[in-house]
Amino acid sequence: AKQQGRSGYAFFSSDMREQAESRMRLLKDLRIAQQEHQFCLYYQPIISLKTQKIEKAEALIRWQHPEKGLIRPDEFIPLAEETQLIHKMGEFIFTSACDTLRKVKDSGKHMQLSINVSPVQFTSKHCYLSKWHKQLQTLNLNAQDIVIEITEGLMMNAQPRTQKRLTTLTAQGFALALDDFGTGYSSLAYLKQMDTDYIKIDKRFVDGIADNQDDLALCEAMIMMAHQLGLQVIAEGIETYEQHELLLQAGCDFGQGYYYAKPMPQEALLTLLTDN
Ligand code: C2E
Ligand code: CA
Numbered sequence: 415a416k417q418q419g420r421s422g423y424a425f426f427s428s429d430m431r432e433q434a435e436s437r438m439r440l441l442k443d444l445r446i447a448q449q450e451h452q453f454c455l456y457y458q459p460i461i462s463l464k465t466q467k468i469e470k471a472e473a474l475i476r477w478q479h480p481e482k483g484l485i486r487p488d489e490f491i492p493l494a495e496e497t498q499l500i501h502k503m504g505e506f507i508f509t510s511a512c513d514t515l516r517k518v519k520d521s522g523k524h525m526q527l528s529i530n531v532s533p534v535q536f537t538s539k540h541c542y543l544s545k546w547h548k549q550l551q552t553l554n555l556n557a558q559d560i561v562i563e564i565t566e567g568l569m570m571n572a573q574p575r576t577q578k579r580l581t582t583l584t585a586q587g588f589a590l591a592l593d594d595f596g597t598g599y600s601s602l603a604y605l606k607q608m609d610t611d612y613i614k615i616d617k618r619f620v621d622g623i624a625d626n627q628d629d630l631a632l633c634e635a636m637i638m639m640a641h642q643l644g645l646q647v648i649a650e651g652i653e654t655y656e657q658h659e660l661l662l663q664a665g666c667d668f669g670q671g672y673y674y675a676k677p678m679p680q681e682a683l684l685t686l687l688t689d690n
């Protein structure tokens with residue numbers, strides 16, 4: 415038994431070593447990626463369910479790895495958060511989003527653009543978030559054209575600093591969306607307190623609405639509640655016509671998902687907007 419225990423331990427530790435090594439490799443690659451500008455933003459249209467026109471888009475980060483190809487954010491955002499690389503990345507995201515908004519305006523169109531802001535970004539010592547408003551003014555853009563998407567968990571354990579920074583942003587006119595709504599510990603009190611403009615119903619609720627009465631009932635309840643509080647609703651992950659129809663009938667305002675369009679590079683979005 416002792417023998418077994420020993421080999422078991424040896425196996426476990428080599429497994430952990432492998433994990434640590436792959437993490438180190440990813441971190442090294444991530445640092446290089448930042449220096450060599452391997453990140454870019456993709457944009458997924460958000461449409462008005464009533465008119466089916468594009469009114470907004472969400473910026474989603476992509477990593478163009480020289481060997482591995484396009485890497486999705488779930489694979490590197492957590493590490494970027496742990497290692498504070500997220501701050502530089504967050505500035506890049508904001509600057510790129512501004513560039514896109516400027517191009518949209520120059521083409522004579524109007525669109526609101528969502529960016530995802532990590533909770534870690536609110537905790538930095540140097541508050542770069544406070545420079546965003548100035549940065550927009552320099553480009554002759556409005557804070558109202560940017561929607562800050564935060565996950566609903568953010569406020570639950572928020573330090574006073576986080577709360578204050580968020581309040582500053584909304585006071586400057588930035589719009590606010592609560593992402594992945596319904597999945598965490600949302601409190602209705604926070605919704606009001608935070609000057610929220612949108613809730614985003616998570617894909618896992620949308621997935622089931624065509625076959626599951628409970629999922630449909632949940633979506634309907636969230637939409638009704640949001641409207642009663644004066645908020646608008648964006649449903650995520652719409653993949654079928656049935657889901658689109660059911661959400662439209664439930665009074666949902668906006669939709670986002672493969673049924674309308676997948677995330678795409680900047681030029682593709684600009685082209686799509688031309689004949690919107
Ligand atoms: P999220 O904010 O909930 O973004 C929505 C995700 O759902 C995106 O995945 C999008 O491509 C995907 N999606 C949209 N419609 C559909 C659909 O119809 N079907 C399916 N199967 N998926 C759909 P993505 O781009 O891989 O992003 C994953 C997560 O990574 C995001 O979830 C967000 O939490 C995070 N993320 C993405 N970009 C950024 C960023 O710039 N900054 C930060 N901090 N996080 C980001
Ligand atoms: Ca989001």
Ligand code: CA
Nearest residue numbers: 588589609611
């Ligand atoms: Ca507002």
Ligand code: CA
Nearest residue numbers: 593594616650
């Ligand atoms: Ca989401």
